[in-house]
Amino acid sequence: MAILGTDIAQAKQLLEQGKLVAIPTETVYGLAGNALNPDAVLSIFETKARPSFDPLIVHTDSIEKIERWVKEFPAPLKTLAQAVWPGPLTILLPKKEMIPDIVTSGLDTVGIRIPNHPLTLSLLQSLDFPLAAPSANPFGYISPTQAAHVDQQLGEFIPYILDGGVCQVGIESTIVAWENNQLHVLRLGGLSMEVIENLSQQKVALSLNQSSNPQAPGMLKSHYAPRKPLYIGNLEKLFQQHSGKRIGVLSFQHSLPDASIQRVLSTLGDTHEASKNLFRFLRELDQSDAEVLITEFVPEFDLGRAINDRLRRAAHSE
Ligand code: AMP
Numbered sequence: 001m002a003i004l005g006t007d008i009a010q011a012k013q014l015l016e017q018g019k020l021v022a023i024p025t026e027t028v029y030g031l032a033g034n035a036l037n038p039d040a041v042l043s044i045f046e047t048k049a050r051p052s053f054d055p056l057i058v059h060t061d062s063i064e065k066i067e068r069w070v071k072e073f074p075a076p077l078k079t080l081a082q083a084v085w086p087g088p089l090t091i092l093l094p095k096k097e098m099i100p101d102i103v104t105s106g107l108d109t110v111g112i113r114i115p116n117h118p119l120t121l122s123l124l125q126s127l128d129f130p131l132a133a134p135s136a137n138p139f140g141y142i143s144p145t146q147a148a149h150v151d152q153q154l155g156e157f158i159p160y161i162l163d164g165g166v167c168q169v170g171i172e173s174t175i176v177a178w179e180n181n182q183l184h185v186l187r188l189g190g191l192s193m194e195v196i197e198n199l200s201q202q203k204v205a206l207s208l209n210q211s212s213n214p215q216a217p218g219m220l221k222s223h224y225a226p227r228k229p230l231y232i233g234n235l236e237k238l239f240q241q242h243s244g245k246r247i248g249v250l251s252f253q254h255s256l257p258d259a260s261i262q263r264v265l266s267t268l269g270d271t272h273e274a275s276k277n278l279f280r281f282l283r284e285l286d287q288s289d290a291e292v293l294i295t296e297f298v299p300e301f302d303l304g305r306a307i308n309d310r311l312r313r314a315a316h317s318e
């Protein structure tokens, strides 16, 4: 098991030695290493069993630092970043050579963001290199939203987990790029399309399958998945169809009267509360004695779109 704590100096020292540290963010916990050190980055891929074609997001604490590592920062993206950061928004920018190819899986753009968590921001301020940090879970499984989740699955492989409590947003960042004079959302996430359109004062294109690397697993059909079979649809019907089995239910707002193993994402019907609870509840149901899991789509607005995207991939079996 890893050591859990809030010692930034210890985290800094380990990272400077090329070791990995799990870090809290407002989205999910990250498995962090020095993004400028290819050996540290390689050990991130190995620890997660993540395929090398899946690029990592790089984290730092200021736009001034970012400008050292990228060739340009288009004005519309910078304006959006200034309004949102620190926050759940990742921006793709053309990278300079000092960002190793292993970080971006050979792509010439790098995904960068400034995360919103006080512990991690202090850590980043103390470092003169950025941190590459994918979610701190085995590849393809449900993302971790508290330190104990990281410890359960990766604790034996990492020396230190910076414990920053429960992630307040609970799903990964929204990824945007600037192409053909337009903002494109490449992955739905913790910042809604509505907020991005309001802040940028322009219509945003949803280009979920147009990543420069269409194989990138944030875009894969099956991801964020529990080990147990998960079905998505009308809860009453699914409950009927699986009668005779122990069923774990993940519902949006209302509970199912006959279900004994059950989690409700937000009794108030709030998509932000639902996103904060999503991965923890999926994990708890996966660890319960249910044999199958059933869930339903949430309303397709605000963070509901990103939640539905995660549910769709979590339920996909191939
Ligand atoms: P995460 O799993 O939250 O660390 O996010 C990593 C995901 O971000 C990848 O699976 C890609 O979908 C996306 N991503 C990161 N960097 C790039 C990039 N340079 N170009 C396109 N997509 C990227």
Ligand code: MG
Residues within 6 Å of the ligand: 134, 135, 143
């Ligand atoms: Mg991930």
